[in-house]
Amino acid sequence: MEWVLPEPFVIDIRVGDESIDAYHHVNNSEYLRWVEQISWAHSEVLGLSIERYRELDRAMVVHRHELDYLAPAFVGDELQLATWIVDCDERFSLTRRFQLIRVSDAKTLLNARTRFACVALTSGRPKRLPEEYRRIYGGAVVVE
Template sequence: MKWDRPDPFTLDISVQSDDIDGLGHANNAVYVSWLERCAWRHSQRLGLDLTEYRRLDRAMAVVRHEIDYLASAYEDEQLVMGTWIVEWDRKLKMDRCFQLIRPADGMTLLRARTTFVCIELSSGRPRRMPAEFLDGYGQAVLEPAVV
């Protein structure tokens, strides 16, 4: 597969019948759920799961999605979603990029960028990232010189 950036965290996706809309392809809202699932699994891999979020009273919440839908996905297709943390300010904000590839033909179906802000769970207000976020997410930040 030809990834836009090196060494993505990847998630295998199987397009299910429930993902298909009236036009016969995966609904655009389903793609958003795949973005969320991929980002969440990556966070878990970095040691930042729901238990840790609750313990720290912090979470990374989506404030913006930019999505380019490039081609359709169809029932029973096998796809791979890749993600990278491409920017962060080490305080509040973090950006992830995503790429969705259909391995059968190597086609990129989607590119996306999501901006997250660190919030305090108990209040919902923006708060600085705790040291655990700096350590966990920091290990995955892509070097700025890439792409």
């Protein structure tokens, strides 16, 4: 695949009937679900699971999603979704970038970006990134 940035974290997706809407293509809400799915998968590979988030009383919550839908996907399509951490301010936020490609023709179907803010799980109030987040997420940043 031709990725927009080097060394992506990638998951494979096979489009099932449950992803299809009344227009007979993947519903836009599915793309957002996949963005969330890969974000968690990548965090877990980096060593930050939901259990670790709970232990540290911190969460990275969505502050802003930007999704550019470039072409539709259809039932049966084999897709690859990539993510990169492209910014970690080491204070309160980090930003991920995403690219979704259909395997059969290597067409990019989606480009997306999500900015996350750090909050305390117990209060929902903004909190500084724990040192562990700064080290792990900051160490995974890919320069755009």
